[in-house]
Amino acid sequence: MxxxxxxxxxxxxxxxxxxxxxxxxxxxxxxxxxxxxxxxxxxxxxxxxxxxxxxxxxxxxxxxxxxxKLPSELLKERDALLEKLKDMTKYIRRELTLIHEAPEKEIKLILDGSEELIQSVEE
Structure with missing residues (x-):
């Protein structure tokens, strides 16, 4: 079937x-x-x-x-999500340099986790 x-x-x-x-x-x-x-x-x-x-x-x-979905479709989705995550991470890091009142420890954990995920996916 x-x-x-x-x-x-x-x-x-x-x-x-x-x-x-x-x-x-x-x-x-x-x-x-x-x-x-x-x-x-x-x-x-x-x-x-x-x-x-x-x-x-x-x-x-x-x-x-x-x-x-076919594996090629999943790959395209993964690549698109990875680009979005990269853009979001850059944006948050840039905004944090402008706003010094942000809870640095929590945001740093999120950004570090995002960057680790990006690196592991690209390997």
Missing amino acids: ANKLGITQGKEWAIKAVECEIGIAKKIEVEDVKVAMVATDIGVTPDEEVEANAVLVADAFEIANKCQ
Whole structure:
């Protein structure tokens, strides 16, 4: 059954190792329905990398189902929110230099937290 994005919806995502003609593969299923296959030629890509790629695909499906947005849409939203947070932080810091009566300790905690968040998102 598809959701509003047109992708398979479900709650029970599973990654299963399967052998196929080209080598090792990871089958991604949701409630016993095969959704995707991540594969590699034997000896070309380590099994751990194939597993990591399958986890990424399954996670993208799961997040898209939860948010009803594609990962690219979430990235655009994140970038827009980050820019707003940067602008707000600059504005508050600039205003604080003009107003000396502001409760410095509380405002400093907010600004430091905002700047830490910005830095962690940009890394």
